[in-house]
Amino acid sequence: MKLETDIGTIGRLAEKNRDADWAFRSYLKSCDLSAEEIDALVHKHYKAVSEQIACRKCGNCCRVVGPLFKEKDVQRLAAHLKITGEAFIRDYLKPEEDGEGRPLKSLPCPFLSDNSCVVYEQRPDDCRSYPHLHKKDFVFRLMQAVSNCSICPIVYHVYNRLKAEIGPKTRG
Numbered sequence: 001m002k003l004e005t006d007i008g009t010i011g012r013l014a015e016k017n018r019d020a021d022w023a024f025r026s027y028l029k030s031c032d033l034s035a036e037e038i039d040a041l042v043h044k045h046y047k048a049v050s051e052q053i054a055c056r057k058c059g060n061c062c063r064v065v066g067p068l069f070k071e072k073d074v075q076r077l078a079a080h081l082k083i084t085g086e087a088f089i090r091d092y093l094k095p096e097e098d099g100e101g102r103p104l105k106s107l108p109c110p111f112l113s114d115n116s117c118v119v120y121e122q123r124p125d126d127c128r129s130y131p132h133l134h135k136k137d138f139v140f141r142l143m144q145a146v147s148n149c150s151i152c153p154i155v156y157h158v159y160n161r162l163k164a165e166i167g168p169k170t171r172g
């Protein structure tokens with residue numbers, strides 16, 4: 001069955017599920033599965049879901065989240081645009097606040113054009129990693145995951161598959 005990818009519909013469904021999603025977050029933090037076992041399930045669902053959803057047709061994270069730029073991202077993008085790193089920072093980025101990287105001055109990302117990334121090969125590492133479901137320790141990033149359910153169709157479907165597979169109502 002085709003997965004829902006319309007971002008308006010995903011947002012409405014995520015809002016409807018919000019209480020259940022936060023309750024599942026609490027459940028995940030206290031259930032008897034290890035962080036490694038939860039990661040294995042998340043990675044399985046992420047692989048299956050991401051194979052069915054084309055990010056290039058979505059781009060919602062580029063419109064509403066935006067990446068954090070590390071120094072090497074700045075240098076890579078600046079070199080591509082044939083400007084200095086200082087000019088790139090001046091034109092596109094805000095100051096870094098928490099040591100995680102500099103955010104964009106404004107959203108949607110200025111490098112999004114006709115729903116495509118015009119700097120795709122040089123995009124920041126944060127863009128390559130989003131929605132971060134391939135990483136380890138999902139159980140320690142649950143607030144981010146629940147928040148992303150209304151933003152990213154991939155996260156929405158992975159979280160709901162996880163809920164259906166191991167949530168308290170379906171287990172045992």
Ligand code: SF4
Pocket residue numbers: 053054055056058059060061062130131151152153154155
């Ligand atoms: S990562 Fe999620 S929000 Fe970003 S483009 Fe892909 S499906 Fe859309």
Ligand code: SF4
Pocket residue numbers: 061062066067109110111112113116117118119120123124127
């Ligand atoms: S750099 Fe590209 S992939 Fe990253 S947010 Fe901007 S448009 Fe999206």
